[in-house]
Amino acid sequence: MTESSTPPAPAAFSYPGHGPNARTGVAICHGFTGSPLSVMPWARHLAAQGFAVSVPLLPGHGTHWRDLARQGWQDWYSSFETAYLDLAARTDDCYVAGLSMGGTIALRTAARHSVAGVAAVNPGLSFYDRRVRIVGLLKYFQRTTTPIQEENSTATTTDDGDYSLTPLAAVHQLRRLFGATLRDLPAVRAPALVFKSDTDAVVPPSSLALLRRRLGSRELTVVPLPHSGHVATLDADAPLLFDESVRFFLQHTHAISPPRAPSETP
Numbered sequence: 001m002t003e004s005s006t007p008p009a010p011a012a013f014s015y016p017g018h019g020p021n022a023r024t025g026v027a028i029c030h031g032f033t034g035s036p037l038s039v040m041p042w043a044r045h046l047a048a049q050g051f052a053v054s055v056p057l058l059p060g061h062g063t064h065w066r067d068l069a070r071q072g073w074q075d076w077y078s079s080f081e082t083a084y085l086d087l088a089a090r091t092d093d094c095y096v097a098g099l100s101m102g103g104t105i106a107l108r109t110a111a112r113h114s115v116a117g118v119a120a121v122n123p124g125l126s127f128y129d130r131r132v133r134i135v136g137l138l139k140y141f142q143r144t145t146t147p148i149q150e151e152n153s154t155a156t157t158t159d160d161g162d163y164s165l166t167p168l169a170a171v172h173q174l175r176r177l178f179g180a181t182l183r184d185l186p187a188v189r190a191p192a193l194v195f196k197s198d199t200d201a202v203v204p205p206s207s208l209a210l211l212r213r214r215l216g217s218r219e220l221t222v223v224p225l226p227h228s229g230h231v232a233t234l235d236a237d238a239p240l241l242f243d244e245s246v247r248f249f250l251q252h253t254h255a256i257s258p259p260r261a262p263s264e265t266p
Contacts, residue, residue, distance in 0.1 A: 010035030010062030010160055012083075013043050017052030017091070024116075024253045025052040025091035027084040027109075029102030031231075032124075032174055033147065033166060035062040037158035039099050042233045045242040051249065052091050056083040060170070062161045065144070069167035073177035080105050084113065093253040097245065099233055100124055100203060101174060103194075104181050107211075110192070111184035117252045119193040119245045121232050122200055125178050125207040132175055139168035148202050155228070155235040185214035192220045193248045195232060195241050202230040221248070 013036050016022070026046050028039050036043070036055040047053045058079050060071035080102075088094035093116040098106035103123025110118040131138065144165040192215060196208055212220065223244055228235035 008037065010037055010057060012036060012057045013040065013053065013055040015043070015047035015051075015053045017047075017050055019050040021050035021250075022052055023092040024249060025054070025087040025094035026119075026249065027080065027087050027094065027096050027106075028053065028055045029080045029096070029098035029105045030055065030058065030061070031098070031100030031102045032170075033061065033065075033068065033160065033163040034099070034102075034231075035158070035160040037160060038231055039102070039233050041238060042097075042242060042245070046246065046249075049246055052087060054083045054087045056080055064162045065165045065167055065170075068163070068170045069143075071170070071173070073173040073180070076101075076173075077105055077108060077177065081109055081112075084109055084115075088113070088115075095119065095249055095252075097121075098123070100230065101177070104177060107188060107192075107215075108177075108181045108184050110190050111181075111187040111216075115190045117191045117193070117248065118188070119195075119248060121195045121241065122197055122203045122230055123194065123207060123211065124174075124203045125182055125210045126204055127175070127178075128201075128204045132171065135168055135172045135175060139172050142168055144168060145171070151201070153229045153231075153235075155231040158234070182210060182214055185211065186216040188216045190217060191248075191252055192217050193245065194220065194222045195225055195237075195244075196222055197225045197228045197230060197232050197235075197237075199228075200230045 059075045060068035095117045096106040096109045097119040099121045103120030225237040228237040
């Protein structure tokens, strides 16, 4: 008889760090309708290298789409900002990172705080669907839409809650977040590392073009991910993403080479 296993429920993740890299923190933000599960392999890889890591669960996420409809973009941002400030108070150098909308939130945090650097995976600043321009009006006539699905995706699936529908009120908030972040990008002075999937049905190439034009930092490195879709943290290029982000964090801190992984997995 085999023992049945229950998939992990979406929840925040925190690791205090160990060894020479324990005083370097990385706060990671998950994406729109996602949860920490979508960035957990990245978080655990960094924890295994000794970094202090924090991944909050954003309000309205990890539960049901109706909960998402009741939250504003300021709630999402404030939740991550609080996690970053808490981690920054316990470390000497603290980075921000994120996937998709999480990358957007990480960039806004970098504009408003003295972060050590920012690493963003397919950050969103624009939409494919032009109807988003009137979503503030459309949400009063159409309550929900279906989520964007990537064809032939090779990314590992996660159970992030019931988001079989996407509330247009939340899409409107997402658009407002993109606008606020675009206005703040010139204030980013920290080095930035951006991972961009060659095939991404969720975030259009115009997002990266906007980032290149608006970012205030003189140091922007873009790493292409040729074999991954939107959720690259769970896709074929994940090992490349993990290794390059570790290299980036170590390059811009006083931490020494990564120690060997501890005997217990964080």
